[in-house]
Amino acid sequence: MNKFIEKYKILLKREISKQNLIDSIKLLDNFLTQSNVKKIEINNLILSNRKIILGNIIELIKKIFNEDFNETKNDNTFIRDIKILILNNLLIVYPKVSQDKNSFKILKNFINNKIEELSVKNFYLGVLFEQSGDFESALKYFENSLFSSHSDDHEFMTLLQIYWGRLIEKKEYKKSLELLLKFSKRISVKNIDELNSIIRDTFDIMSSDINLRKAV
């Protein structure tokens, strides 16, 4: 068991990448096989790290995310955690899977049914919608994720930065500053320095953008 846990921790701390995606899939497959749950029968093309075609990935999504391995029952959450690790890598490395109607539906069901924490659930829905090209809905989910988190929660500062970052990308500078001001009253003392850094970054980004526009 320990070797699986150690591998999981290594993958959790590693950069999101195609290799990390493949290693996370291998971890799930090995763990399920060892636990006599089920073999996923992964296409060898995926595990060989050669050129991966979208069709293989879509097939894999069905096998991994459409299957219930009883991961929310009897404390089997380790399986769910490995699946979320796969989801993390998948959504970023292969954004096109979110544009496939069936895969989108499977992943949305998985996020809705298997991720319990409301803030994290909204975050993943945000990423899924964003990668599918629906930025408006994505922004709503990122906003919901922040508002369903408490300022003392581990993930609060990350969710604040994620929503702020999306507003910055859309050049919604006024909204991003209003957001930071709004939360400046709720933020924990230990996070004040970081909030100030985000405010400074906002002004830096705004001024470089204004200078850029002037130059054009």
Add this chain to the structure above:
Amino acid sequence: MPRSSMGGDDPLHDLSGDEKDKIEEQLRAEARELRKREKFKDAKKKETRAIEISRRKSNKAQHH
């Protein structure tokens, strides 16, 4: 199937609270730097990792 073979009730598969805070703060700082350079995809990679690291695991694992 024996329960111990699944690992969901084992707090060891989660990281410690302090370790999480440290890693997340570092990832957020790196993401902000990337966003300033308009490397949005790389910034998102860092933030997505930070979320998964901070996510609470099974109820039993929360009590460590």
